[in-house]
Amino acid sequence: MEKNLGFLEEIDDLRKVWPKEASDFTPWLAANIGRLSKAVGIDIDIEETESAVGDFNVDIFAVDADTGRKIVIENQLEATDHDHLGKLITYASGKAAELVIWIVKKAREEHRAAIEWLNSHTTEDIGFILCEVKLYHIGDSDIAPAFVVIEQPNDWAKGMKQAKSDGQKKKLPRITDMLEWGVVKAGDALICKHSDKEVTLLENGHVKTDKGEMSMLAWLKDVTGWPSVHTYKFAIHKETGKTLSELRKEYMQENLEEE
Numbered sequence: 001m002e003k004n005l006g007f008l009e010e011i012d013d014l015r016k017v018w019p020k021e022a023s024d025f026t027p028w029l030a031a032n033i034g035r036l037s038k039a040v041g042i043d044i045d046i047e048e049t050e051s052a053v054g055d056f057n058v059d060i061f062a063v064d065a066d067t068g069r070k071i072v073i074e075n076q077l078e079a080t081d082h083d084h085l086g087k088l089i090t091y092a093s094g095k096a097a098e099l100v101i102w103i104v105k106k107a108r109e110e111h112r113a114a115i116e117w118l119n120s121h122t123t124e125d126i127g128f129i130l131c132e133v134k135l136y137h138i139g140d141s142d143i144a145p146a147f148v149v150i151e152q153p154n155d156w157a158k159g160m161k162q163a164k165s166d167g168q169k170k171k172l173p174r175i176t177d178m179l180e181w182g183v184v185k186a187g188d189a190l191i192c193k194h195s196d197k198e199v200t201l202l203e204n205g206h207v208k209t210d211k212g213e214m215s216m217l218a219w220l221k222d223v224t225g226w227p228s229v230h231t232y233k234f235a236i237h238k239e240t241g242k243t244l245s246e247l248r249k250e251y252m253q254e255n256l257e258e259e
Contacts, residue, residue, distance in 0.1 A: 006138035006139050006141070007138065007139075008136050008137075008138055009136065009137055009138065010134060010135065010136055011135035011136065011137065011143065014077045014105050014133065014135060015077055017135060017143060018077060021059070021075050021076070021077050022050065022059070025075050025077060026049055026050070026059050026060065026075055027049070029059075029060065029073075029075065029103070030046055030049050030060060032145075033046055033062075035145065035147060036073075036101070036103075036131070036147055039131065039147035039148075039149055040101065040129055040131065040147075040149060040152065042064050042071075042099070043064065043065040043217075044062050044063075044064065044065065044071060045062055045063050045064075045065040045217070045229060045230045045231065046060060046061075046062045047061045047062055047063060047230060048060075048061045049061075051095070053090065053091050053094035053095060054090075054094060056087070056090065056091070056094075058072045058073070058074060058087075058091040058094075058095065059073055059074050059075045060072070060073035060075075061073075061095055063230060064099070065217060065230070065231055067174075068232065068245075069098040069099060070095055070096060070097040070098055070099070071097060071098070071099045071100075071101060072088070072091045072092055072095050072097040072099075072100050072101070073100075073101045073102075073103065074087060074088055074091065074100075074101070074102050074103070075103045075104075076102070076103065076104045076105065077104075077105050077133075078104070078105050078106075079104065079105060079106040079107075079108055080102070080104050080106070080107050080108045080111035080112075080130075081108075081111075084102065084104075085102075085111060085114060088100050088102055088128075092126075098125055098126055098127065099126075099127045099128075099129065100126075100127070100128045100129070101129045101131060102115070102128070102129065102130050102131065103131050103132075103133055103147070104130070104131070104132055104133070105132065105133065106132060107130050107132055107150045107151070111130070112130060112150055112151050115128045115129075115130045115150075115151040116151050119151070119152070119153040119154075124153075127152065127153040128151070128152070128153070129149060129151065129152040129153075130149075130150045130151040130152070131147050131148065131149050131150060132147070132148045132150055133145060133146070133147055133148075134146045134147075134148060174205070175201075175205040175216060175231075175244065176204070176205045178244070178247070178248055178251070179201075179203065179205060181251065181255075183247050183248060183251050184201060184237060184244070184247065185201070186201055186202055186203035187200060187201065188200070188201045188237060188238070188239060189201075189237075189238040189239065190207060190216075190235050190236060190237060190238060190244075191235075191236050191238050192219075192220055192223045192224065192234055192235065192236070193233070193234045193235075193236055193243070194224075195223050195224075197223065198238065199219055207219050209222075216231050216235055217229065217231050220234050220235060230245075231244070232244040232245035232248065233245045
C-alpha cells in the first residue's frame, strides 16, 4: 500500500511562536523542560525562572535531579552574540553553577569555538552546553520544536550521573544509593512538603501511590501541580521528619566526606 509522505519544513522565525523570550519562550521551556532534559541527557529540575543574580536575572536556575548540581539556562531567540556569552559567565559565577546551558536560534562559529574552548580549559566539574532550538512542521500539521546540541563537554552526561562511591564531594547520591546504604528503606512512608498525603517508598526508588507506582519526581509533580520539583528537597521522610536532601547530607558528612 502506497503511503503519502510529507516534507519536513523548518520555521525560520522562532518569534512567530514565541514573540518574547522572557514572557513566552521561558515559560514554555519551564513547562516542557523534559524535552531539553532528553536532548542533553540530564534530568533537569527547575528551581526558579527569572532568578536574580545581582542586578540581573538568569532565565532559568535549575539543578540536576540526580546529583544536585546547579544549572543556569540562558535563552536567546536569535543568533549567538558576545553580550549573551558574557551574561553566561556572570550568571554561572553568581549562582556557583556547574553546568551552563545556552539555548539559541543559531550558533555562530566563533561562539561555538568559544564554548569548546571553555570546556577544554575549565575543570571537569564545570561544563558548557550550546544548544539550538528548531521549529518544524509538515504541511499544515502542528508545529514541533526540537533541541539540537551543538557543543558540550565530552561524556558530560555520563560524568554527571556516574556512581558516587568514589567519595567525590560535589556529587550527591541518588535514592537508589540511599536505599542501598540503609539511609532509608523500602516500606518507609514519605510525604510531600506542604502536604500530608503519604506514599510508600519502594525498593527500586519509586513510590506506591493511590494511582499506582510512580517515580518520586512524577509523584511530586502530581501533588504540587508544578512542571518541575526538586525531588530531594520536597520529599520528606515521615519517620524522621527530614527531607531526603537533609538525610543524604547527614550521611555524607558522617561517611563519604571524611578524608
